[in-house]
Amino acid sequence: MDDFILILGWVGLYAPMALGAIGSIMGCSVAGQAAIGAMLDTESGYGRYVGVSAMPSSQVIYGIVVMFTLNRTITLDNAPGIFAIGLLCGFALLFSAVYQGQCCASAIHASKAKPEIFGLSVAPAAIVEGFAVFAFIFALVISGNIPQV
Amino acid sequence: MSYPNNCKYTLLVTSLPAHKTVLFDEQQMPLSRIQLNKRLKLLEKSDAADLLKIEQLLHWSQMKEDINQAFVNETIASINSINNEFIKDIIIWRLELRIILAALRMRHQGQQTAPTKKIFGFDYWYFMITKNWHEPDLGLRKQLPWIVEANELLISNNNLQLEKFLFGVVWNHYRQLSLGHYFNFEAVIIYVLRWDIVNRWTSYDKEIALQRFNDLINIELQDKVIW
Numbered sequence: 001m002d003d004f005i006l007i008l009g010w011v012g013l014y015a016p017m018a019l020g021a022i023g024s025i026m027g028c029s030v031a032g033q034a035a036i037g038a039m040l041d042t043e044s045g046y047g048r049y050v051g052v053s054a055m056p057s058s059q060v061i062y063g064i065v066v067m068f069t070l071n072r073t074i075t076l077d078n079a080p081g082i083f084a085i086g087l088l089c090g091f092a093l094l095f096s097a098v099y100q101g102q103c104c105a106s107a108i109h110a111s112k113a114k115p116e117i118f119g120l121s122v123a124p125a126a127i128v129e130g131f132a133v134f135a136f137i138f139a140l141v142i143s144g145n146i147p148q149v
Numbered sequence: 150m151s152y153p154n155n156c157k158y159t160l161l162v163t164s165l166p167a168h169k170t171v172l173f174d175e176q177q178m179p180l181s182r183i184q185l186n187k188r189l190k191l192l193e194k195s196d197a198a199d200l201l202k203i204e205q206l207l208h209w210s211q212m213k214e215d216i217n218q219a220f221v222n223e224t225i226a227s228i229n230s231i232n233n234e235f236i237k238d239i240i241i242w243r244l245e246l247r248i249i250l251a252a253l254r255m256r257h258q259g260q261q262t263a264p265t266k267k268i269f270g271f272d273y274w275y276f277m278i279t280k281n282w283h284e285p286d287l288g289l290r291k292q293l294p295w296i297v298e299a300n301e302l303l304i305s306n307n308n309l310q311l312e313k314f315l316f317g318v319v320w321n322h323y324r325q326l327s328l329g330h331y332f333n334f335e336a337v338i339i340y341v342l343r344w345d346i347v348n349r350w351t352s353y354d355k356e357i358a359l360q361r362f363n364d365l366i367n368i369e370l371q372d373k374v375i376w
Contacts, residue, residue, distance in 0.1 A: 037163030
């Protein structure tokens with residue numbers, strides 16, 4: 001049982017990084033393909049399409065920071081806390097990246113037809129990013145209560 | 150749909166120029182059929198086959214003047230071979246719309262009673278049509294609100310307005326269906342069907358129509374002379 005608890009601790013430690021990366025992969029790929037599609041149909045504005053399509057990459061960065069914050073010697077005392085925070089934060093980052101990717105794809109699609117709405121069309125993606133930031137910040141705050149050893 | 154396919158359809162949908170919200174604002178084709186076909190090569194094989202079927206089923210060139218049970222059975226078999234329920238619903242909606250219009254036109258031409266020959270398969274409205282043959286809306290006002298205006302335009306022989314009105318009905322139906330479908334196969338289908346409407350609308354030409362009308366008159370007159 002002790003070993004199992006320790007394994008959960010290690011899972012929780014790496015979860016924010018791994019799940020954040022999976023989310024960023026999925027989000028960036030959808031938004032990236034939307035950007036490529038838009039390039040086929042437009043004569044300019046390629047840079048901003050690619051820029052928007054990279055927005056879901058921030059989740060993996062948050063995941064790395066959370067992982068380093070949680071990083072400590074895994075013991076029976078701190079493993080459950082690390083598991084809970086790491087895993088839940090990881091899932092929040094994963095889903096936010098996937099759905100942000102879809103928001104970005106829609107923003108690219110809409111602004112391609114109406115370039116004047118580009119700024120506004122990115123707002124939903126920014127709002128989704130805000131929720132990822134919440135998950136990230138509060139993971140950092142709450143991890144301060146997990147015993148170091 | 151798997152995630153990579155979803156990505157592929159995101160690429161496909163965003164590569165297509167947007168349609169205007171109002172059909173009659175479209176003065177020219179958003180892209181040529183050649184360009185459209187090039188983009189549609191991104192479709193999965195089974196999806197491409199389904200799309201071909203829907204276009205074939207709805208294209209006027211596939212319609213026969215004398216529709217018999219065998220033709221209807223063939224059409225139903227073709228519809229049943231489509232895997233996608235969304236597509237099936239669209240085809241059935243369009244074909245039923247044509248049935249209603251055919252009934253309105255027959256009545257307008259002076260047919261006193263509803264057709265007695267029932268063809269099984271597309272008989273959803275048959276009972277209502279036969280029961281309410283003398284009602285202006287065939288008793289379908291609640292289910293199909295557009296029928297009232299379509300009938301009024303038909304009675305007033307305002308054919309161009311009727312054609313525009315029906316284009317609008319179909320266009321708006323597709324627009325409604327497109328809600329909730331943004332980067333998937335259904336979105337592609339809606340796009341192509343709307344493209345077909347724009348293609349028909351923008352290809353209308355007064356000169357060609359006049360020429361066609363004159364040709365038909367000449368053929369008819371020649372037949373009369375021969376007999």
